[in-house]
Amino acid sequence: MRDALGAVQSMLVLGGTSEIALATARRLVARGCRLVVLAVRDPDTAAGATSQLERLGASVDVVAFDALDTSSHQRVIGDVFDRHGDIDLVLLAFGVLGDQNTFDHDPTAAAAAVSVNYVGAVTASLAVAERFRDQGHGTLVVLSSVAAERARRTNFVYGSSKAGLDAFTQGLGDALAGTGARTMVVRPGFVHTRMTEGLPPQPFATSPEAVAEAIERGLARGDEIIWAPAILRWVFVVMRHLPRRLWRVVSAR
DSSP states (O other): OOOTTOOOOEEEEESTTOHHHHHHHHHHHHTTOOEEEEEESSGGGGHHHHHHHHHTTOEEEEEEOOTTOGGGHHHHHHHHHHHHSOOSEEEEOOOOOOOHHHHHHOHHHHHHHHIIIIIIHHHHHHHHHHHHHHHTOEEEEEEOOGGGTSOOTTSHHHHHHHHHHHHHHHHHHHHHTTTTEEEEEEEEOSBOSGGGTTSOOOTTOBOHHHHHHHHHHHHHHTOSEEEESTHHHHHHHHHTTSOHHHHHHHTOO
């Protein structure tokens, strides 16, 4: 359960090696979070993150989780809740960017990326929501993207998968109203991470630490949607309504 001041005491990270997720976990541990469960495809890859969080004072559990193995999600997530009794926050941070040129020539690769970014996220989120309803509280934080607002020609497979995830998470939040549980959509812009390494930076590029700070603020305020950086909200007020011919030009980078 949350403590008397409402601080997160326990969290589950789906995609436990995500740089944004780990930056968020570090901030929440500094605020009093005492249990972090890292759900990763290969538990051996989480050794460094585990040591770091333990040095900060958290108890860390690592579990195997495969975003593509949708039939296992309810069991894996249920086991985490059963073993630890109560989870305050679940951060859904797994996803793949992929390469649009590859997708153009390999539809199977595109299908795999969409399955991770959207299908796997749907099944995992529904499993979390079921447990949140049972315990009567909890926040599901989902890493979406500004790409969800309007798909660019250079990454429209990725953008479309995030658009679906974004809409799903908002709908799930509406469905959870009155249960004590809620969702929060996070829409980062270009973030300097391993996933974007080698790509030309975009305007308003940011860092995992800055996104984590925005997530922490959003949790404290009870926000349902946050942008990172915040100025992107106003940028996309304009971008969303550009005529398609003009959008094709400005989004070609």
